[in-house]
Amino acid sequence: MAGEARVVTGGFHQRVYDVVRSVPAGSVTTYGDVAAALGSPRVARHVGWALAALRDGDVPWHRVINSKGRISLRGATGRGELQRARLEAEGVEFSPTGRVDLRRFRWHFEPGC
DNA sequence: GGTTTGACCATAA
DNA sequence: CTTATGGCCAAAC
Numbered sequence: 001m002a003g004e005a006r007v008v009t010g011g012f013h014q015r016v017y018d019v020v021r022s023v024p025a026g027s028v029t030t031y032g033d034v035a036a037a038l039g040s041p042r043v044a045r046h047v048g049w050a051l052a053a054l055r056d057g058d059v060p061w062h063r064v065i066n067s068k069g070r071i072s073l074r075g076a077t078g079r080g081e082l083q084r085a086r087l088e089a090e091g092v093e094f095s096p097t098g099r100v101d102l103r104r105f106r107w108h109f110e111p112g113c
Numbered sequence: 114g115g116t117t118t119g120a121c122c123a124t125a126a
Numbered sequence: 127c128t129t130a131t132g133g134c135c136a137a138a139c
Contacts, residue, residue, distance in 0.1 A: 012135095012136065012137085013136090013137085030121090031120075031121055031122085032121070032122065035121085040134095040135080041122095042121095042122090042133080042134045042135065043121090043134080043135060043136070044121040044122065044134090045118095045119060045120090045121045045122090045134075045135070045136085046119085046121090046135065046136055046137080047120085047121080048119070048120035048121060049118090049119055049120075049121095049136080049137075050120095050136095050137095051120060052119080052120050053137090061120085064120080065120090066120080066121065066122080067121075067122060067123090068122095071120085072120055072121075073120050074119080074120060075120085076120070079120085080120090083120095097127095
């Protein structure tokens with residue numbers, strides 16, 4: 001193959017970053033979606049964990065929220081406010097309850113790419 | 114190599 | 127709306 005085969009076990013986090021990086025500004029996604037994009041919809045917890053290990057980089061972790069369109073961020077509400085500020089700066093609208101309209105801003109990963 | 118944990122998800126009350 | 131519980135699986139200890 002022409003070097004596109006990335007079946008790397010143990011580099012689970014690395015794949016998470018790659019998927020999140022493919023999310024354009026103005027769109028959001030959920031942990032479950034990212035996990036499903038990786039091939040396992042049950043690893044949603046690890047997606048959050050991978051993002052938790054992030055600090056500063058090219059990974060737009062703020063575009064990843066939970067299924068209810070809400071920001072969870074256990075124990076780190078400070079980043080939650082940062083996340084919302086960044087999303088609003090990118091054009092994502094929040095509901096009066098502080099939730100994002102996933103019906104419009106949810107990003108769809110492209111299959112076979 | 115077993116135990117603990119965790120930025121989740123779904124369901125129930 | 128919130129709180130609690132089970133499940134699921136990889137990384138960290």
